[in-house]
Amino acid sequence: MPAWVRGAAADMDAAVTAAAELLGAARTPVIAGLNAEVAAIRAAYDLAGRVGASIDTLGAGGTYAELGALSRVGAMTSTPAEVVGRADAVLVVGAEPWSAALTGRILDTRPSRGRAAGSERVLLALGAGAPQAAMTVSAEGGVVPALGLLRAHLRGHLAEPGPTADLAKRLAEAQYAVILYDPAEIGEMGVEAIQGLVGDLNDRTRAFSLALQGGNQDRAVVPVSAWTTGQAPRVGFGRKIPEHDPWRFDAARQISAGEADAVLWVSSLPAPRPDWLGRVPTVALVGEGSGDIAEVVITVGVPGRDLGGVLWNETRAALTFRPAQGGAAPADLPSAAAVLGRLTERLAGGSGSSC
């Protein structure tokens, strides 16, 4: 199986030993990425809890935009299936959603359930134009002020005719309006502004928000983290108890501040590697990689391809099991969870969580 220690091919036992030595020598290890199946995420938390590591995720930017707004103002959310089935007006905020597969599905379908069934579906744009949009309102000053202006029109604080007034009218006249956005693009203030807008709209009609997942498994990490530690991710175990701190346990910040002295990168699914990866001694558990990306590299099975695993399923808005693809499985690839379990055994002398 493909594993490398300092660039040289190694067998599994040698690679695990080298990884355990590297991580065991660290005083402030960081486990990052977690673009992986639930079993691997769970095993990473178990390891972190036992060796005092901190945890950060691949999609933390978008995740924190969502979580920060959620804990302050709450959220009224929908799901892709509900939007495809019910929405007669979809406001796309920002540029990113226009390239998402989900937006294509929304464009290709019409409401088939609920009181808007049978009517046309209109796509509206705020902040970035698209040929598919029935109308576009620009946001030169940024998405957040533009959303504020839209809310002011909806509430009657502003009455000046123009595109924003028209957009407000179209949303209020919809029967099931949806605001579609990428939290990583618009940030925490943008998400909070959208939730406020959705709340205002529900005084008049029905409206919901829908955030794009982004190319990561943060939607799986967040629930596993919540039930494992009682908290969202970005957590540190340096003092043996889980401490949730979005600023302190930002892996990029820890690396640039010189606080972290080793990294365990876990990404059984393909993921872009951050530029700080490799600045300190690093172990990488990756579905696809080569020997030059870290001191120790261990190739693990890709969930949904080489082996079965539970992943966040954006289409169904739920954790679902993805079986291995028949015939394609290289039989000797270990799961990320299995490698993490072996590291836990070496480093903490236990056999992992007995939950």
Added chain:
Amino acid sequence: MLSVIRGGRVVDPTASRDAVGDVWIEDGAIIDPPGREPDRVIDAAGCVVMAGGVEVHSHIAGGNVITSRLLLPELYVSEAAPEGHPFAHAGGAAAWIGSTYARMGYTTAVEPAMPPTHALGTQLELADIPLLDRGALTVMGNDDQLLQLLRDGEGANAVRDLVALNVATSRGLGVKCINAGGASAFKDGALKLSLDDEIPCYGLSTRKIMGSLLDAVEELKVPHPLHVHCNNLGLPGADDSFVATLDAAEGGASTSPTRSSTPTAPPTTARASVRLPSGSRRPSPTTRRPPSISGRWCSARR
């Protein structure tokens, strides 16, 4: 293997026993004092020895519980307890829930709200709760598939089969309906839905959905009676809805001021027990097995 739990205050209402004494156990069964030396002695001095508590309604896992943790990140305190179960010291965590219930004398807890679409995540979370036997109720009553079957008059067998499929695939202990049809009505503009109000787009009522689920649960002999979460909770006049719901379910109603979810009652004999205004009419004698009914506030996500 012969064990004795020694010196605890043994409380057993079924045998009118409440005194300090010993409990002997051999091969998993409680036995009379055998007059032999035990293999194992558990010192229970200062403790109460009782049957494990069964909590039939406790939100211990699933989307609601996850969201509650994320909504209030400051709620829980984590304290060092290095000898405990992994993560049992992490306030609000699954391991903390299990160890806290165990400390209170419980051995079983049932999560009462598991949407079938989120059953896998909920079951994985339940699996991480240590020390307890766990179960979950499968939520139905607002899903478009069921409402469509009823609207199209597909018949009781179709409803029964859909309930069976949902309970089997989600590994439910029973079925719960929460404001049957109310969430669907909300999506189509309603803010209030009483028992006989028409549900937009489906032409159904809560009474009809609930009745069809009661019949299906009865016929399938699901081990837990249908659990009914009443409509309009938190709105003025919701008590009318409670009474009407009890009548509709032909269930037993009590005028005692107790809440639902009597923890020590085995699920199969659970009686509906909600607080009713004095002078309320007691519903007619039951023909169906009564549902269990809760008067809990359904959290609106605002």
